[in-house]
Amino acid sequence: MLINCPYCGPRDLLEFTVKGEARARPDAAADLDSEASRAGFVDAVYLRDNPAGRHKEHWLHASGCQSWLVIERDTRTHEIFGASLVASDAEGAKS
Amino acid sequence: MSGFRLADGGLIDRSRPLKFTFDGKAYTGYAGDTLASALLANGVRLFGRSFKYHRPRGVLSAGHEEPNALVELREGARREPNVKATAVELYDGLVARSQNRWPSLAFDAMAVNGLLKPIFSAGFYYKTFMWPASFWEKLYEPVIRRAAGLGRASGVEDPDTYERSNAFCDVLVVGAGPAGLMAALTAARAGADVILCEDQPRVGGQLLSDREFIDGRPAPEWAVSAAAELAALPNVRIMLRTTVTAAFDGCFAALERVSDHYPEPSAFQPRQRFWRIVAKRTILAAGSTERPLAFPDNDRPGIMLSSAVRTYLNRFGVAAGRVAAIYTSTDDGWLTARDFLRAGLTPVVLVDTRASAPAAFADVAKAVPIMLEGAVLGTEGAKGLSAIIVAAGGAQKRFEVDALAVSGGFNPAIQLASHFGGKPSWSENISAFLAGGTAQGVEPAGAAAGVFGLAEIFAEAAAAGAACAAAQGFAAPAPKLPTVAQTSTAGSLAAWRPNPAKDGKIFVDFQHDVTASDVVLAHREGYRSVEHLKRYTTLGMATEQGRTANISALAMMAQLTGRTIPETGVTLARPPVVPLALGAVAGDHRRGAFRPVRETAIHALSSEAGAPFVDVGQWKRPQYFPIPEDADLAATAAREVETVRTRVGVTDVSTLGKIEVLGADAGVFLDRVCATRASAIRPGRCGYFVMLREDGFMMDDGMIARFAPDHFLVYASTAHAASVYRHMLFCRQALWPELDVNLAAVTDGWAQFAIAGPRSPAVVQALVDAPRAITRTVFPPMSAAELTICDGVPARLCALSFSGERAFEVAVPAGYGAALFRRILDVGAAYGIAPYGSEAMGVMRIEKGHPAGSEINGQTTAYDLGLARALSKDKDHIGRVLSARPALNDRKRARLVGLTPLDPNDRLRAGAHVVETGVAPSAASDLGWLSSAAWSPTLRSFIALGFVSGGPDRLGDEVRIFDPVRGGDCAARIVAPCFYDPNGERPRV
16 A cells, blocks of 8 residues: 655555544643543543544654654545645644 | 376477376476376376365365365475465476375275264364363364364474565556456556566466467467567566465555475575565456365265366366266356367266256267256265266266266456455356455456456456556557457356255365255254354365355355345455465564664673673663673672662663754743653753653653753653654644754664763763863753763763762764773773663662653553652643543552562562452452562662552551462562662762
8 A cells, every 4th residue: 555645755554654533632721620621632532533434544654754644544445545744734724 | 097198288398297206106297287287197086185074085176276185295394284286386306295194095094084974064163072171172172183184384494585575556467367468468558557467377367278269379379479468568567476365455465486386496586475566456357266066975086177177188188087077057068078079088978957058069969968957966986986876857877987077157256356345246147256346446357257258358358458557547549359269158157956865975165074964054053144154164264265165055055044145145255365375474574684673882892791682672782791700690780780889880871762852942842742841951951851641641751951942852761762752743743833843863873871870970070071070069960961072072961860879871973882881991990880781770770769661651640650749730731631630640549659578588570469468369459569670789678669559658558469470479568669869869979
C-alpha cells in the first residue's frame, strides 16, 4: 500500500505509523478543573469514533520526513483517499 | 497396469533425461517433467497414504490443488514435508519419499484405521478422547500426532537464504495462460508498466494442456511468441515460477521459487524470493480448478481429474493408464476422450451424468461407448484402480480399467479476490462461485472469471487489459485477436449423486479424509452452516484449502437441508494461495538482522574490558565491568556501587533520549508538553520534568537542560526516547503549529558519560578547558553549560545526579566518545575511578527511589509516584485536566513506597505480591506488588520499590512479601521510597 506523503510523494506503508482518529485537542475552559473542561477531554480521549467507512486519522511518516499527516482511509477496504500535513489541517480548522 | 510415457509428444525435452529417486528407488524422467508426471510415466500409481484411514492414494490433479500426492522432498536439513508432487519441477538428483506410512508405502500397518472408521468420523476429537482428561496429554495426543502426522520437518535449521523484494507496476497480471497473456499484451502495448507472474516455469497455462490451435499454430507456440513480444517491451517484467499468493491492502505477496528446481541454490542465490508487489490495477487470470465427482471409493490411485489426465497426456506425454474410462458431468470429459483417441488409446466407456451428448463431440460419440444419465456406483482395486461399476438405464455394468478421468465442473481460481473480503457470488450458469465485487481494482479474467471458451477468453481478457491501461491514462489500440480453432466449450455444469448407502466411502475432502457420511453426520448433529460444517469435519482445512472439496460438500449440505448452495454459504479463501516457507516471509530478517542493534561509542572498549551487555530496547548497554578480584557478578556490582559512593565512577549514559528544543517559543512549548514548568528553568541550569499522557497517566520523566533562552535539551529515558520524540513532534505539528519552535532528536549524535562520586569534581576539573572552574559555588548541582574539554572538544556539561552523589554528565560528539571515556579513566585513576555498568546504576537508583521503566509503566500516575507536588496546576498542559480526576488522586491507590525485609538477607524480587500480614494471601488481601528490587551494598540489605494500596499513609507498617511462583515469603516494612540520603545532601557536598 502506498501513501502519498505531501513532502515525499508515494511511499510504502511500512514507513508510517498510525496514532488514531484525527481529532482536535479540546480547548480547556478557564477553570481547568470545571466539569466542562473534564467532559471535553474525556470525550476526546475515550469516546473516539470507530466507523465502518471513511475515517480521518493521524499518521506519522516516521521513516521519512517525520511529518504528522491527516489521512482519510476507508476502514473496510483500507483504501486511502488522501494525505495532508496535519499542520495545514490544524490551521484550516482554526481559520 | 498403469500409466506410461507415450512414444512422442508433450512439451518435455526427451534429449535431457533426469535421474531421481522415490522411496529409494531410482527412476528417470525428462526436463520439463514434474515429479508427479515422471513417476506416472514410470508406472508409479501409489504416492502416499491418506491422513486418517491410511488409504492408498495416487495423483488426483496436475497442480497446487493436489490433495493426495504429498511427499517429503530432499534430505537432511533441506527436507521439506507435505510437498505436492504435482507442483515439483523435476531436477537431476531429486530425492523424494512418501509419507504417512509405516513400515512401507505398499504395506501400511495403520491402514487398520480404516476398520476403525466409526471412531474417526466427524468430530472424533471432541467425542472420543474426552475422558479422562489426564489421558489427553500423556496418551491420546502423542498417539494421534504420530498416527496422523504427515511428513516430518527436517528438525534442523534451514541452511538456505531467502530474500524480500518490492516491485511496482501499473498493471499486475496474475497467470500467463491465454487470458493473462492477452491482457498483458493489450495493457503493455498501450504503454502501461506490466508485471506478469506465472506459477509455472513456462507461459501458456491451460494452453499447454490442450490441443488448441491459435493463428494456425499449436497453442503453446503462440504462447511462446506472445511471451517473446512481451519480453521485448521495456515496460514488461515476466516473472516465471512466481505465484501471487496473497493479496493485502493495496499490495500483493508473490513467491518466486528461485532455486526450488535445483538440488540446492547456486552460490549467492536465495532459495525463494518473497515479493511485495504494489499494483495500481490487477488482472486475476489464475485459471480454474476442476472438481472431482462424488461416488463410492472415488479415491483409488488411478482416478484423476479429467483436465489433469489431459495435462499429463498433452504437456508431459504421459498416459494415465492403458485402459481408461471417463466419468463426467461436463464437456471436459469429452475433450479428454478425444485426446485419448488422438493418442491411440480408446476409452472403454464414457459415462455422462447428463441426458444428452454434447453436439460438438460427434466424433467422440462415434468412437467411444457412451452411457448417458449414468453413474459410477463403485470401484475396485487394492493399491490402485482395477475396475468400475457403472449404472445407466437401469442396468449395471463392470469395466476393467486402470484409469478413470472424472469431471465435476470447474471452480474459478478467485482466492486472491476473496483475500480482500469480497464475498463470492454463485453463478448458476457455471455452477461455481465467481469473485464478488472487484475490490481494489482487481479484475478477474478468463477461467478465473468463469469464461471457458478460448475465443471469448481472448476477447474479454483483451478488453480487461485495455480497461486497466486506460484507467492509468494509456490508450490501448484495438487489439488484434488471435483466430482460434475453437474446440473448448463455454460453460460447464455440475451434478452430484451422493449415495446414502455408501456415503462412508464417498470421499469429499481427500487430504483430510472427510466423507459424505461426515457431512451427513454434521447435518444430523446440527452443524449445518458452512462454517460449522468446516470446523466439525475439518473439511477444506488441509494444505490445499479444500480446492477440490468445498463445493461438493456445500452441494451435499444444500441437498440435505433443502436449500440452495448460496443459501448454504461459502467459505472464503485465506492467504496464502500456495504454502510458502516461513523463511521466505522472514527474508533476511534473521539472527543479527532480526532487528537493529544500537551500540554506544564505548561498546568495543566495554567488550575488551569483559563487560557483559544487557539489551535495553535496541541498545546494548554494558552491565558490569568485572575485575579478577571480584568473586562474582554480584560482588562486581557491589564494588562498583561502593566506588561511586566513596570515590568516583564513570558510566555510559549515551542511550538517554536527547531532544533539542529550539526557538523563541521553546519555553512556551515545553510548558504545554510538560506537566512541570520548564520555562522556569534559567539558562545555564537544569530542571526536572514530568510528561503526562492526555489521559493523565505518566508518560516519562527526566531532566531538561537550558543552555540559552531559546535552547533547551530534553533528556528522556532510554525506553521512552522514541515515543516521547514522536509525541513532541505531534504536539508541535498538530497542536501548536503557530509556536516558533523546532525539535531535533540527537540521541545518536552525542556520547554521554556520568561521572559520579564525591571525587567527581576533581575529575571533571581535569577535563574541562581553562579557565572554567568546577566548584560547589561556580558550578553547583543542576548547572548546565556548553563548553570545550580536552583542548577544544565541544561538549555539554550538566551537574546532574542519578546516583545520589555529587555527579556530572558530560557529552561530546559521538565520534569523540571512546577517546573521552579513556581520558576520563586516565585522569580519574589518581582519584580511584572505576567504570560501572547498568547493574550498579540500577542499584543506586533504587537506593535513591527514582522511578524507572518498572514504575512508569503506563498504568501509574504522577500522584502514585509521589510526584504530584512537582506538577504545576495553574497552566494547561498535556494531561493536566484528566490527571486531576478524583479517582486518579485517591489515597487508596497503589502508590510508590519502599520496602525493606525485617531480615535484611530475605531476598526480595520484582513481581512479588505485597499482602497483609496475618491473613491468608488472596486477591482480597493483596495490597500491591514490588516493581524493582536489589541487594543494596550500601545498606547491606535487600531493598525494593513497590506499589502498595494507600502505601505512603502506612509507613512503618509490617506487610508480607508473598512470591508463590518463585517460592518467596517474608516479612517486610513499608518505608519511604528513598533509602539513601533522603534529604539529598550528598550531591551538594
